[in-house]
Amino acid sequence: MNSISANEIKTIKLSIYRFDPLKDKKPFMQDFDIDVPADKDLMVLDVLMTAKEQDPSISFRRSCREGVCGSDGMNINGKNGLGCITPLSDVIKSNKLSLRPLPGLPVIKDLIVDMKQFVDQYKKIKPYLITDKKVDTREAIPQTIEEREKIDGLYECIMCGCCSTACPSFWWNPDKFLGPAALLQAYRFIADSRDTATEERLEQLEDAFSVFRCHGIMNCVSVCPKGLNPTKAIGEIKKMLVKRAL
Amino acid sequence: MAMNGKGVLLDANTLPVKEFDGIIVGGGGSGMMASLQLAKSGMNTAVVSKVFPTRSHTVSAQGGITCSIQSADPDDDWRWHMYDTVKGSDFIGDQDSIEYMCKEGPEAIFELENMGLPFSRTEEGKIYQRAFGGQSKDFGKGGQAERTCAAADRTGHALLHTLYQANVKAGTNFLSEWFAVDLVKNANNQVVGLIAFEIESGEPFFLKSKATVLATGGAGRIYQTTSNALINTGDGTGMALRAGFPVQDMEMWQFHPTGIHGHGTLVTEGCRGEGGYLVNKDGERFMERYAPNYKDLASRDVVARSMFTEILEGRGCGPEADHVFLKLDHLGPEIVHKRLPGVTELSKRFAHVDPAEHPIPVVPTCHYAMGGIPTNVHGQVLSQSTDGTDRVIDGLYAAGEAACVSVHGGNRLGGNSLLDLIVFGRSAGLHIEESFKGGIKMNDPSKDDINYALRNLNRVNVSQSGESFTEVKKELQKSMQMSFGVFRTEKLMEEGIKEISNLREKSQNIHLADKSSQFNTARVEALELLNLIEVAEATAISANERKESRGAHSRDDYPERDDENWLKHSIYFSDTKKVSKRDVNFRPKQVQAFQPIVRTY
Numbered sequence: 117m118n119s120i121s122a123n124e125i126k127t128i129k130l131s132i133y134r135f136d137p138l139k140d141k142k143p144f145m146q147d148f149d150i151d152v153p154a155d156k157d158l159m160v161l162d163v164l165m166t167a168k169e170q171d172p173s174i175s176f177r178r179s180c181r182e183g184v185c186g187s188d189g190m191n192i193n194g195k196n197g198l199g200c201i202t203p204l205s206d207v208i209k210s211n212k213l214s215l216r217p218l219p220g221l222p223v224i225k226d227l228i229v230d231m232k233q234f235v236d237q238y239k240k241i242k243p244y245l246i247t248d249k250k251v252d253t254r255e256a257i258p259q260t261i262e263e264r265e266k267i268d269g270l271y272e273c274i275m276c277g278c279c280s281t282a283c284p285s286f287w288w289n290p291d292k293f294l295g296p297a298a299l300l301q302a303y304r305f306i307a308d309s310r311d312t313a314t315e316e317r318l319e320q321l322e323d324a325f326s327v328f329r330c331h332g333i334m335n336c337v338s339v340c341p342k343g344l345n346p347t348k349a350i351g352e353i354k355k356m357l358v359k360r361a362l
Numbered sequence: 363m364a365m366n367g368k369g370v371l372l373d374a375n376t377l378p379v380k381e382f383d384g385i386i387v388g389g390g391g392s393g394m395m396a397s398l399q400l401a402k403s404g405m406n407t408a409v410v411s412k413v414f415p416t417r418s419h420t421v422s423a424q425g426g427i428t429c430s431i432q433s434a435d436p437d438d439d440w441r442w443h444m445y446d447t448v449k450g451s452d453f454i455g456d457q458d459s460i461e462y463m464c465k466e467g468p469e470a471i472f473e474l475e476n477m478g479l480p481f482s483r484t485e486e487g488k489i490y491q492r493a494f495g496g497q498s499k500d501f502g503k504g505g506q507a508e509r510t511c512a513a514a515d516r517t518g519h520a521l522l523h524t525l526y527q528a529n530v531k532a533g534t535n536f537l538s539e540w541f542a543v544d545l546v547k548n549a550n551n552q553v554v555g556l557i558a559f560e561i562e563s564g565e566p567f568f569l570k571s572k573a574t575v576l577a578t579g580g581a582g583r584i585y586q587t588t589s590n591a592l593i594n595t596g597d598g599t600g601m602a603l604r605a606g607f608p609v610q611d612m613e614m615w616q617f618h619p620t621g622i623h624g625h626g627t628l629v630t631e632g633c634r635g636e637g638g639y640l641v642n643k644d645g646e647r648f649m650e651r652y653a654p655n656y657k658d659l660a661s662r663d664v665v666a667r668s669m670f671t672e673i674l675e676g677r678g679c680g681p682e683a684d685h686v687f688l689k690l691d692h693l694g695p696e697i698v699h700k701r702l703p704g705v706t707e708l709s710k711r712f713a714h715v716d717p718a719e720h721p722i723p724v725v726p727t728c729h730y731a732m733g734g735i736p737t738n739v740h741g742q743v744l745s746q747s748t749d750g751t752d753r754v755i756d757g758l759y760a761a762g763e764a765a766c767v768s769v770h771g772g773n774r775l776g777g778n779s780l781l782d783l784i785v786f787g788r789s790a791g792l793h794i795e796e797s798f799k800g801g802i803k804m805n806d807p808s809k810d811d812i813n814y815a816l817r818n819l820n821r822v823n824v825s826q827s828g829e830s831f832t833e834v835k836k837e838l839q840k841s842m843q844m845s846f847g848v849f850r851t852e853k854l855m856e857e858g859i860k861e862i863s864n865l866r867e868k869s870q871n872i873h874l875a876d877k878s879s880q881f882n883t884a885r886v887e888a889l890e891l892l893n894l895i896e897v898a899e900a901t902a903i904s905a906n907e908r909k910e911s912r913g914a915h916s917r918d919d920y921p922e923r924d925d926e927n928w929l930k931h932s933i934y935f936s937d938t939k940k941v942s943k944r945d946v947n948f949r950p951k952q953v954q955a956f957q958p959i960v961r962t963y
Contacts, residue, residue, distance in 0.1 A: 172884040173876040244527040245478030258487040
């Protein structure tokens with residue numbers, strides 16, 4: 117829906133972070149005038165795609181354009197979010213929209229960051245079911261409705277990276293502090309009644325950095341485009357770790 | 363050897379080579395099911411995906427995965443599911459494939475659950491199943507069935523992430539954010555790998571492989587209005603066509619009834635499975651007129667046509683009378699918010715309504731390609747010899763939406779696409795594993811063979827002037843929407859074919875202004891356009907050739923199904939632009955074949 121046809125249009129000032137490491141000595145902000153319909157709200161991604169029609173060299177990731185694939189996490193007027201489900205009217209200030217890459221990760225080009233550190237932390241928490249329950253390939257591992265509800269609010273993570281890159285603890289120690297996204301996943305498996313590796317998982321998390329660098333400032337909660345609460349999950353892990361140490 | 367702006371031609375002499383036992387193109391459900399199989403077998407494999415795997419379009423599937431696991435109904439039977447699927451396909455689904463899918467399905471579902479897929483649950487602690495369109499008990503005689511296994515309304519997300527996690531565990535090698543350009547064939551017409559480049563560096567490679575799986579998904583982006591992700595550009599289908607291989611039943615595109623008006627994003631059929639229904643501007647539940655028994659849970663083609671008929675006859679809703687309403691508010695906030703949380707979110711976001719309080723404005727949107735690259739149940743790609751017989755293409759496999767095995771025939775039932783992905787992704791993996799044990803011998807390609815596969819990349823890279831690929835794409839989408847939508851007529855289709863032929867000419871002369879190497883998404887989009895053109899032209903020519911109405915293909919000049927002439931697959935080759943017919947399989951192994959009947963719901 118990047119083509120705009122409307123009777124009334126207004127022009128907004130769009131400012132995009134540009135950086136091509138092979139060409140540019142340093143990053144710069146490039147300004148565009150973008151026509152948007154006056155009577156209809158657009159999503160930030162629509163605006164960005166309109167800019168790309170003006171200048172096809174602008175680079176950003178996008179896929180589902182409905183907030184489930186997690187491709188287009190970016191910093192929108194100072195706050196992390198998904199371009200495709202952030203209405204322009206929610207974020208525009210003084211008719212201006214500034215788009216920058218997610219903070220704290222190396223920039224590959226323009227709005228595209230290198231997600232390697234983020235994915236590496238995710239992989240560290242063993243993001244898969246570990247179970248010694250009898251696995252019969254002809255039936256499901258039993259789980260009650262109540263047990264299943266315990267992972268609501270945890271499994272829905274789309275790995276967009278908005279939370280971890282809004283977290284100062286992750287900026288400082290992206291290799292040692294696992295970050296809210298990975299920790300949310302860690303708790304997703306701890307909380308799953310089918311998983312029997314809680315002890316193994318907790319043991320792996322027990323050091324000064326992996327979990328305890330979270331100081332509960334809740335930036336992750338405020339930016340999560342899926343409305344999830346990594347701080348709460350981290351709190352649960354901390355409680356379990358403390359209990360275990362006593 | 364990064365691509366550069368000076369227009370240097372890439373050449374087989376200097377092109378770096380990476381060698382694998384198996385390569386899977388696409389990191390969605392079918393690709394990752396195949397890769398999981400291969401990683402477990404210890405083969406040296408790679409998944410080439412233009413996006414990080416969890417960004418693949420499988421993630422968007424909402425309502426569920428249909429399978430007779432006997433959870434909601436202990437008497438459920440995979441044969442009933444088979445019957446529904448055959449009927450849903452309007453009898454051009456291959457019955458050997460449908461039998462295989464319905465029968466093997468339960469094992470695959472339990473395998474996924476055991477991997478960790480967070481299915482919703484029943485009171486007994488079993489997997490929750492909901493009603494979906496076209497589902498019956500007892501071969502259509504026992505009323506509505508509840509056969510679609512669900513993880514709330516985020517089943518695709520849950521499935522894709524579980525598969526990614528299982529692949530992480532198995533140590534699968536992902537070439538993430540790599541773009542596949544074209545297949546490489548040797549002198550014996552065997553596929554020996556492909557040309558691809560790493561998007562981040564722009565560096566191209568010959569990825570040599572003994573088995574290549576095309577698991578590239580759909581191509582809904584040939585239409586203006588679609589539920590499909592922006593990445594769904596039919597890359598594997600385009601590659602197969604350019605390599606001289608055919609596609610099957612490309613005229614069969616499913617328009618999903620409930621796309622959010624003005625955006626195209628879907629709300630799941632599960633909304634109607636949970637008790638929602640459609641109303642016109644008079645508040646009438648109009649599906650009662652079109653499908654007295656199954657009403658809103660008739661097959662998708664039937665519901666989509668009924669909706670458009672309401673709109674065309676002036677009973678549409680809104681100031682333009684161009685949509686209808688999906689009513690859920692009578693279900694109460696408990697059901698709506700708990701069973702359909704994703705729909706609630708999408709509806710608030712894109713239609714600005716809370717479905718627990720107000721109806722959602724919906725209109726049919728292009729959703730799914732029933733057609734694709736023809737394969738057998740092992741995922742092996744088939745071509746057609748001049749005498750009309752099937753011929754297996756050595757080294758090439760296809761699975762998922764890119765493939766046409768064909769379990770969906772003329773119309774796919776809701777919940778059957780995820781089942782197709784996992785069953786046939788796995789069967790392709792199994793077949794490759796077996797073949798590899800037996801030893802695969804293939805001759806190397808010549809330098810000319812490799813250079814031939816580099817031609818499009820070279821053409822785009824050295825282009826100095828020409829057409830804008832974004833403009834050509836827009837014109838293509840407009841033309842497809844106009845001429846090849848839910849209702850089709852010969853005159854419009856012939857105009858459409860001419861327009862697409864002109865656009866193909868233009869696409870031969872597209873200009874990539876930005877020649878930079880680092881994460882050049884413009885290069886990716888230019889190459890995607892070539893795939894869209896291939897898929898669109900195959901659709902257009904096949905649609906005009908099928909002179910009947912069947913499944914999703916509905917034309918006013920041939921309004922009836924014609925079993926005498928068209929109980930057949932259509933087969934289309936890009937080089938000749940000719941359509942031929944192929945027999946539908948009526949030889950299931952364990953049950954009697956289901957013979958065509960008049961299809962009513």
